[in-house]
Amino acid sequence: MTVHDPALGSQAAFRLSQLDDLEACVVIYLRLWCAGPQGRCAMRSDLTNGLGKSRADLTTKAFAAMVDLLALHRRRPLHHHALNSACLHPDEANFARFVANAASGDREDALWLAMLMVRADLAPQLTAVAADFGLRIRQMLVQRPDQATCLH
Structure with a gap:
């Protein structure tokens, strides 16, 4: 059972600074991943x-599996802003919300968002990988907040 927070998802985010730490990490890691080998190296180092x-290693593999599923079976391309941009693309916000929902156990909302990104039959697989990745990032943020920078 999950606790419903009426503030979550009730307001559009237009800037990276409006996201919580988990969601901001997801967006930053997405941008790094899409930036190529140097960005992936920076993500891995973080x-x-x-x-x-x-x-x-396990967290990187989970993220790679999630991005691979999206790349191979996407409904449309996932848009993102440049790494140093303070702005937030709606696709980035939705992707971050998807991972946060999956990590918090809000499976129904996560599945719904996943079906907007991939075919319905692949949504459970994408959600499971997102939950794994999101939980690992949440663990990093909670257990070692002084070392978990997410590069922001």
């Missing part, structure tokens, strides 16, 4: 600083 090497 995860290693926050989680340690072995858990960073």
